[in-house]
Amino acid sequence: MSIIKTIDLTKKFGDFTANDRINISVEKQEIKCIVGENGAGKSTLMNMLYGLLRPTSGKILLHEKETVINGPMDAIAHGLGMVHQHFKLVPSLTVYENILLGAELKKSSKSPIIDRKKEIDEVKKLIEKYKFELDPTDKIEDISVGGRQRVEILKMLYRNVDILILDEPTAVLTPQEVDELFVNLKELRAQGKTIIVITHKLREVMELSDSVTVIKQGKVVGNVLTKDTSEEELAQMMVGREVVLTVQNTAENKASEEIAYQVEDVCTINDYGKEVLQNISFCVHKGEILGVAGVEGNGQSELVKVLTGLMKTTKGKVSIYGKDVTDKWPDELRQNGLGIIPEDRYAQGLCGTMSIADNCIAGYHSVPDVCKFGLLDRKNISCKRDRFVKDFDIRVGDINGNVGQLSGGNAQKIIIAREFESNPKLLIACQPTRGVDIGSIEFIHKQILDFRNKGNAVLLISSELSEVMSLSDRIIVMYKGRIIGELSPKEVSRSEIGLLMAGIQNNKAKGAFI
Amino acid sequence: MDIIGNILYDTIYHSAPIILCVIGGIFAYKANVLNIALEGMMLIGAFVSTLTAFMTQNIALGVLLAVLAALAFGVVFSLMGVTFKGNVIIIGLAINLLASAIAKFVLVRMNTSNITLSFMNVADLKLHIPVVENIPLVGSILSDHPLITYISFLGIFFMWVLMYKTRFGIYVRVVGENEDAAKSIGLKTDFYKYAAILIGAVCCGLAGANLSTERLGLFTNDMTAGRGFIAIAAIYCGQGSPTLSAIYAVVFGLARALSVNLSIYAGPAAGLFDVIPYVIMVCVLTVVSVLKHKNNKVRGFKNE
Amino acid sequence: GSNTSVSSGVASTPAKSDKKIAIVCDAAGQNDNGYNQAAVNGAKEAAEKFGIQYKVVEPTNGVPAALETLADDGYNVIFSLEYDFDALIKGVGGAKPIAESYPDTTFVVFNDNPNVTSSGDVKYKNVISVMFDVHEASFLAGSLSVLVNENAKTLFADGYKFKDPASGGRAIGFIGGTNSNGITVFSYGYIQGINYMAKELGVKYDYYAKYDAGFTDSALGSTVAGTYYDKGANIVYGVAGGVGEGITSKAKEVGRLAIQVDANKDNQQPGYVLTSVLKNTNVPVVTICTALVENKLSSMENLQSYSLSSGATGITDLSEISKHIASTDAAKAKWDEIKAKIAQIESKIGSEIKVVNAQAGEKFDASACPNVNIK
Amino acid sequence: MKRMDFGKRLVNSVLPVLLAFVIGGIVILMIGENPLDTYGILLGKSLFTVKGFLNTLHYASPLILTGLAIAVTFKANIFNMGVEGQLLLGAFFSGIVGTSLPASLNPAAAQLLCLAVGVICGVVFALVPAILKAYCHVNEMVVTLMLNYAMIKVLEFLATGVFRDYSSGYVCTPIIKENAMFPRFGNSKLTMFFFIAILVFIVMYVVMNKSKLGYEITAIGKNPEFAEATGMKVHKKIMIMMIISGALSGLAGAGYMMSEQFKYTLSFSGNPGLGWDGMLIALLGGHSPVGILVAAIFYSALKTGADHINLYSTVPKEIVSVIQGLIILFLAVKFVDEHTNIREKLFRKKTGKPETAISEEA
Ligand SMILES: Nc1ncnc2c1ncn2[C@@H]1O[C@H](COP(=O)(O)OP(=O)(O)OP(=O)(O)O)[C@@H](O)[C@H]1O
Numbered sequence A: 001m002s003i004i005k006t007i008d009l010t011k012k013f014g015d016f017t018a019n020d021r022i023n024i025s026v027e028k029q030e031i032k033c034i035v036g037e038n039g040a041g042k043s044t045l046m047n048m049l050y051g052l053l054r055p056t057s058g059k060i061l062l063h064e065k066e067t068v069i070n071g072p073m074d075a076i077a078h079g080l081g082m083v084h085q086h087f088k089l090v091p092s093l094t095v096y097e098n099i100l101l102g103a104e105l106k107k108s109s110k111s112p113i114i115d116r117k118k119e120i121d122e123v124k125k126l127i128e129k130y131k132f133e134l135d136p137t138d139k140i141e142d143i144s145v146g147g148r149q150r151v152e153i154l155k156m157l158y159r160n161v162d163i164l165i166l167d168e169p170t171a172v173l174t175p176q177e178v179d180e181l182f183v184n185l186k187e188l189r190a191q192g193k194t195i196i197v198i199t200h201k202l203r204e205v206m207e208l209s210d211s212v213t214v215i216k217q218g219k220v221v222g223n224v225l226t227k228d229t230s231e232e233e234l235a236q237m238m239v240g241r242e243v244v245l246t247v248q249n250t251a252e253n254k255a256s257e258e259i260a261y262q263v264e265d266v267c268t269i270n271d272y273g274k275e276v277l278q279n280i281s282f283c284v285h286k287g288e289i290l291g292v293a294g295v296e297g298n299g300q301s302e303l304v305k306v307l308t309g310l311m312k313t314t315k316g317k318v319s320i321y322g323k324d325v326t327d328k329w330p331d332e333l334r335q336n337g338l339g340i341i342p343e344d345r346y347a348q349g350l351c352g353t354m355s356i357a358d359n360c361i362a363g364y365h366s367v368p369d370v371c372k373f374g375l376l377d378r379k380n381i382s383c384k385r386d387r388f389v390k391d392f393d394i395r396v397g398d399i400n401g402n403v404g405q406l407s408g409g410n411a412q413k414i415i416i417a418r419e420f421e422s423n424p425k426l427l428i429a430c431q432p433t434r435g436v437d438i439g440s441i442e443f444i445h446k447q448i449l450d451f452r453n454k455g456n457a458v459l460l461i462s463s464e465l466s467e468v469m470s471l472s473d474r475i476i477v478m479y480k481g482r483i484i485g486e487l488s489p490k491e492v493s494r495s496e497i498g499l500l501m502a503g504i505q506n507n508k509a510k511g512a513f514i
Numbered sequence B: 001m002d003i004i005g006n007i008l009y010d011t012i013y014h015s016a017p018i019i020l021c022v023i024g025g026i027f028a029y030k031a032n033v034l035n036i037a038l039e040g041m042m043l044i045g046a047f048v049s050t051l052t053a054f055m056t057q058n059i060a061l062g063v064l065l066a067v068l069a070a071l072a073f074g075v076v077f078s079l080m081g082v083t084f085k086g087n088v089i090i091i092g093l094a095i096n097l098l099a100s101a102i103a104k105f106v107l108v109r110m111n112t113s114n115i116t117l118s119f120m121n122v123a124d125l126k127l128h129i130p131v132v133e134n135i136p137l138v139g140s141i142l143s144d145h146p147l148i149t150y151i152s153f154l155g156i157f158f159m160w161v162l163m164y165k166t167r168f169g170i171y172v173r174v175v176g177e178n179e180d181a182a183k184s185i186g187l188k189t190d191f192y193k194y195a196a197i198l199i200g201a202v203c204c205g206l207a208g209a210n211l212s213t214e215r216l217g218l219f220t221n222d223m224t225a226g227r228g229f230i231a232i233a234a235i236y237c238g239q240g241s242p243t244l245s246a247i248y249a250v251v252f253g254l255a256r257a258l259s260v261n262l263s264i265y266a267g268p269a270a271g272l273f274d275v276i277p278y279v280i281m282v283c284v285l286t287v288v289s290v291l292k293h294k295n296n297k298v299r300g301f302k303n304e
Numbered sequence C: 001g002s003n004t005s006v007s008s009g010v011a012s013t014p015a016k017s018d019k020k021i022a023i024v025c026d027a028a029g030q031n032d033n034g035y036n037q038a039a040v041n042g043a044k045e046a047a048e049k050f051g052i053q054y055k056v057v058e059p060t061n062g063v064p065a066a067l068e069t070l071a072d073d074g075y076n077v078i079f080s081l082e083y084d085f086d087a088l089i090k091g092v093g094g095a096k097p098i099a100e101s102y103p104d105t106t107f108v109v110f111n112d113n114p115n116v117t118s119s120g121d122v123k124y125k126n127v128i129s130v131m132f133d134v135h136e137a138s139f140l141a142g143s144l145s146v147l148v149n150e151n152a153k154t155l156f157a158d159g160y161k162f163k164d165p166a167s168g169g170r171a172i173g174f175i176g177g178t179n180s181n182g183i184t185v186f187s188y189g190y191i192q193g194i195n196y197m198a199k200e201l202g203v204k205y206d207y208y209a210k211y212d213a214g215f216t217d218s219a220l221g222s223t224v225a226g227t228y229y230d231k232g233a234n235i236v237y238g239v240a241g242g243v244g245e246g247i248t249s250k251a252k253e254v255g256r257l258a259i260q261v262d263a264n265k266d267n268q269q270p271g272y273v274l275t276s277v278l279k280n281t282n283v284p285v286v287t288i289c290t291a292l293v294e295n296k297l298s299s300m301e302n303l304q305s306y307s308l309s310s311g312a313t314g315i316t317d318l319s320e321i322s323k324h325i326a327s328t329d330a331a332k333a334k335w336d337e338i339k340a341k342i343a344q345i346e347s348k349i350g351s352e353i354k355v356v357n358a359q360a361g362e363k364f365d366a367s368a369c370p371n372v373n374i375k
Numbered sequence D: 001m002k003r004m005d006f007g008k009r010l011v012n013s014v015l016p017v018l019l020a021f022v023i024g025g026i027v028i029l030m031i032g033e034n035p036l037d038t039y040g041i042l043l044g045k046s047l048f049t050v051k052g053f054l055n056t057l058h059y060a061s062p063l064i065l066t067g068l069a070i071a072v073t074f075k076a077n078i079f080n081m082g083v084e085g086q087l088l089l090g091a092f093f094s095g096i097v098g099t100s101l102p103a104s105l106n107p108a109a110a111q112l113l114c115l116a117v118g119v120i121c122g123v124v125f126a127l128v129p130a131i132l133k134a135y136c137h138v139n140e141m142v143v144t145l146m147l148n149y150a151m152i153k154v155l156e157f158l159a160t161g162v163f164r165d166y167s168s169g170y171v172c173t174p175i176i177k178e179n180a181m182f183p184r185f186g187n188s189k190l191t192m193f194f195f196i197a198i199l200v201f202i203v204m205y206v207v208m209n210k211s212k213l214g215y216e217i218t219a220i221g222k223n224p225e226f227a228e229a230t231g232m233k234v235h236k237k238i239m240i241m242m243i244i245s246g247a248l249s250g251l252a253g254a255g256y257m258m259s260e261q262f263k264y265t266l267s268f269s270g271n272p273g274l275g276w277d278g279m280l281i282a283l284l285g286g287h288s289p290v291g292i293l294v295a296a297i298f299y300s301a302l303k304t305g306a307d308h309i310n311l312y313s314t315v316p317k318e319i320v321s322v323i324q325g326l327i328i329l330f331l332a333v334k335f336v337d338e339h340t341n342i343r344e345k346l347f348r349k350k351t352g353k354p355e356t357a358i359s360e361e362a
């Protein structure tokens, strides 16, 4: 018996069809994976099931009855809960307040005052029932990402849903946390819940699911049972052609002895005065890619901010080819030969409401060929833009339009073009392929390797473990603001790095502190 | 001793309308809507309360209509700002201008430069608090204020409860902090923004009635004289906490009281005393901000 | 509209005239219940009497612009109530003085006599300066204040809360809008009046004054007055537009007295306004309009001074406050005695009593008022 | 695309004005007057006679400058509400210098000197909130609002004290010397000041639209984090913008002093004040220099028109304030911009609120 079924479900945003006559069916007590590239329309589909979006046409059947879902509360009333890709938690509130948000317990039915004690007790019971690890009185802003996800799941379980939708739940977890989550999910399935998981990590699909639906450009292109398929087959369905799943760093390590980038003893604190970077030291040689691995929230963000001039150090020294650049501003760093692919492309890399041309010069808008006597040379800028678009195969609808209209991959390519074309000697690449489809990943990875092969240095920071492992010549792992170990990607396994990322040091990590 | 008593009494006197604006304004602040129309809402409250009292000789009705008038402005503000998503700073400025223009227009039509309520004596509106009244110093400070002044101080506690102990308060804060989270649990975010703005309007209406009818028995053009902006400064200094922001309102009241009471002794420099409250506010704001950012190592201004 | 008669109007009386006059208000506007409004009322009266047309203007782009436009439009007499004479008399920005550009228009300015050459001669025949001897009126108010203050217990019934003069009640307050001659002229005359009476009675008075209360924030007026009442003042004199309403409101609240200015505002808070120091701008307006219709304008003196006897200035007839004098015989007798005393002083002003006229540039010497202790 | 944008902007600016006029018209009808006649008087004399139009241009001069002063900061989402205070300070001291100059000084030199003093005063005063904002993260809007009140009081103190013209019956500083006054052209009030304002307008047009600084201002307004990350040194740019804003305000004050007021009075800048008018003009002109130029002239016509309403009709001129308020109110809402609005919202979801971006797309 199918518990959820959609019939020709369609969603249009203006002229753009995000979901095109989607037909899927989920059986009771199964784990269903939905895969697809970024922007394929997975979240849109789930948002319609959860009532956040209204379908343009088509039907949703719940328990084989046609149902109109008028918003999240309605969905929950129908026993359907969702954990979003971007958590919907309130950082300044506590765990219990977040779980009970919208369903607060009052002193009595007439009293307007909330009963704090009763609420905490209730949440404690819930946590015990599902054997999650959480303290109900912690503030969300103080707990780990994994913990936040557990809060999101509990939020739904408290509301007694029997269908749970998880949108890219593993993106921010360590391999160990992923395993734990999978155990939790399988346990929930055993207790009778139905689970839909959205992901584009094919390895996880194979490990977790009972059946898979593949969506491409808003259409269902495949519906298979997990046991009948393979990663390669799924990848081909997703992209529509054969793809190299990961570009391998096959070239021999030609790293020279010359140190291109040296970071010594760097520390910094966050707004609350907590030391979020503790004595970070490492160096990158010419012709080398140094990967930084770690679970998000362990200081990589701060490290990147410090290294790209967005944050100041409290201590330590950074130098590029021997030149001290500690606490220099981003423009000075760029003048010193640093190229930057920032962590969040729409926050730090691009301005979505400015034109493509304007974005093509950002960060390099003072160089003489675009700026003379303080005035911008519009003609040269347009030429530059046209060159980028051609050389990097950036697909733009309206060449005079804003960057916000570009797809994620193409937007990222603007940054890649801008930074590589300025001939840096050192590149800091932070999450270079986040939110980019498999085809573009291939392209970007190749660019980075080529850059390295020309004898330049690269610092690669990514939460995507496979990316770090396949590209880097050396890997350092960050945990709680410190470097917990350095290893060679060729000598360690995925799970060994995973342990290190979780703070558990094993003996293979040579010289835990460098 | 006497002068200290006077200064403290005046502190309460000058603080009351600002506190009302503050405790009303914090909800909008928490809901992430910058309401700079506090000034205009207070002015229209002051105007309508006096006008109504003048025409009906009924002060309670005056206060009621003042609140309704401020509410009407609140509705306009919400409609333009929340429903139509206009720029709230501009809307706030417009409302401030409009309130002043409407009052002036009506006064011109009434052929007068101000409305004086000669049928009543504001001294009769003062409440004598039975026991407190007789305590030396304390009595002279805490007793003999009009009703809305007491309401303003009690309001601090009430708003604190509303903000931190009830669903409504939590939801307003959630809407301000993470609108997506609010939507995901089915909150009508616009409803909470409206409510936050309208609470502010009610309080501003009361503040206006307090300022004009209740304490002076008269309305003159532009009589709010920037008090709404002071309230905004206090809200910023206190970061939207009802108690903390109200304390800043009192600080301003104290500065005003000092400037009025001490200017007698200041000789020719007395004119500069009026600068004190504003300068104090800027200094306090600077100190608060420096403390808040003392650990800030991140460059830039994205959060402001 | 119902207010046509305020902004402009034509007389309904048969005596039709083709003459036009205009009043250019100062910042307080035509409905200030005082100085401007009185002038407007004067124009209204003249219109009814002589059938001339009148126009009231509240300038937004400055007085000179309004003067020029009105002169262009052929107004015969333009009364300018604002202190803004440079464009009219001296000419600014290389332009000719307005008075010179429009020789056929008569301009009337108030409270100052800018229309003189460096040698003291009249500069333009078509400019008339109107001065009020408000310093003398203020002097009367000062003397009255002391007399009332000393006898407050006797004069007034219950309900008032005067501070006993013998124990700290010998203080008087003054609140002015800005620190200018136009304001200090009132204050200095007032001080002298207080001093005169205090000396006669052998007492000393404290004098509290604020000269920069502005003209709008009545709440401020109320609190400042409050501090003066607290200091023992039983009477506070306000020369500060809308701020003055705050003072009377405070007077009522504390059960004491205020003195108002410009128009007769004694019934603003009946019983709590001792008197008003008048500056009846309607009188010169009517006088000059009369000259206009009688074609005697050119022969008019270019400096018109309105003394106490003209009725254009002075203090009110005290009829409003009289209603609040206690009904005891003692009170009535005392009140009559005070009124007689004031009348007697009035007759001496100008001759025996010389009052400093700050507006005429005379300096005030505080040491000449030993019985007033200026705080 | 560009044409569409322009059309949209035009509609978004014109529609609120029309709407405000319609509502104002209803009010005028309600008090029994003819709105069309009133509006005819309001705009006719100030726009459609030569002298009237030149006078309108004259009164537009300070408004062009204050409008630009507001726009240059507002465009970067820096809210310099202190334009009024900066203008007054600039005006005050240019007036003081103007009175104390030797009468024999060459007029050009005298005028330049006065303007320079005005500019410097505006800049110095703008530096206070600028430094507090750039280096201490103090909210500039609240600070500038507070400092305005403080400045008005300080200037009143100075004008009633040391710098008082004792020969005058009211509070004012002495009138400036003849050589510091901008002479008028012909019988209208137009002076050099208008052409200075136009010159500044041209410079600001280039700065805002063609220069690197303009590019950076736009970027800071649209995405400060992006601006910082691409090396625009936002704190320095805040200083620069505030300095420009202060300089323009000071210049506006000095010019108004030298072409219209000639002395500082307590109502020097009128009510609500040239700085506040500048805010309306910047909004009306959509923060673009050309828009500001047009808006300033329109607004100036309204202001001179208010005098004419006073003279030639019986409608209270306060109706003009009501209409102004309504215009601003309606301007706040983009009438025909739903499309871009939604796009902006989408975009904001991606970048905004750092604390909510707990998990990123992977
Ligand atoms: N509100 C909206 N308005 C217009 N277009 C939208 C809207 N929401 C989503 N889209 C577009 O619809 C398409 C599908 O988006 P959706 O978020 O469903 O993708 P997804 O498969 O979840 O991608 P990801 O893996 O990045 O989460 C995208 O092209 C997106 O730009």
Ligand SMILES: Nc1ncnc2c1ncn2[C@@H]1O[C@H](COP(=O)(O)OP(=O)(O)OP(=O)(O)O)[C@@H](O)[C@H]1O
Residues within 6 Å of the ligand: A016, A037, A038, A039, A040, A397, A404, A405, A406, A407, A408, A409, A410, A435, A436, A437, A440, D343, D346
């Ligand atoms: N907010 C938007 N407004 C208008 N069009 C949009 C918007 N978002 C996306 N689009 C359009 O939808 C299309 C799909 O965008 P989307 O970001 O989903 O692409 P994608 O499939 O994720 O591509 P990529 O793999 O490069 O990230 C793009 O061509 C873009 O022009």
Ligand SMILES: [Mg+2]
Residues within 6 Å of the ligand: A042, A043, A044, A085, A167
């Ligand atoms: Mg998605």
Ligand SMILES: [Mg+2]
Residues within 6 Å of the ligand: A038, A039, A407, A408, A409, A435, A436, A437
């Ligand atoms: Mg994408």
